[in-house]
Every structure is written in structure tokens, then in C-alpha cells.
Amino acid sequence: MSGINLIMSGINPIMSGINLIMSGINLIMSGINPIMSGVNLIMPGINLIAYVAHPLMRSISRSKGCPSP
Structure with a gap:
């Protein structure tokens, strides 16, 4: 029994x-979500600029x- 107790306490x-690591990952992910939605908003604008x-x-x-690309 003492061996099992040692394993459990380890x-x-x-x-x-x-x-702690998982909660840190959750925090990072919740920080990334707004950034990603911002990127999704910006991307059509970049595509439009490139198109123009x-x-x-x-x-x-x-x-x-110059020779045309």
C-alpha cells in the first residue's frame, strides 16, 4: 500500500x-481567436488591394x- 501511496503522491x-499547462493553452487560444477573426476581416481587404x-x-x-510580369 505504501508503494501505491508514493505513486499517487507523485x-x-x-x-x-x-x-496549469492546459489552462495556459486555453488562455493562449482565447487570445488567438480575436487575432484570427481580425485576420479574417483583413484578408478580403488585402485581396481587394492586390486585385486593384x-x-x-x-x-x-x-x-x-520594363517587360510586363
Whole structure:
């Protein structure tokens, strides 16, 4: 029985450590969620800018005499 008690008393700190790590991961994840939703909002804007800028860049490069990409 004393062996089992030693094992159990060894497991308790490990379990509390795992719980701390898990709560830390949960905090990080809850921090990432708003960032991800912000990125999702920004991405269509970036796509729109790229869509508008691509012909502009081609016309600028043509006017400079560079070969068009």
C-alpha cells in the first residue's frame, strides 16, 4: 500500500502541472481567436488591394518600358 501511496503522491503534482499547462493553452487560444477573426476581416481587404494593384503595377511597369510580369 505504501508503494501505491508514493505513486499517487507523485502523480498529484504532475496532474496539477498538466492542469496549469492546459489552462495556459486555453488562455493562449482565447487570445488567438480575436487575432484570427481580425485576420479574417483583413484578408478580403488585402485581396481587394492586390486585385486593384496588380493592373496598376503592370501599367506602371509598361510605361517605364520594363517587360510586363
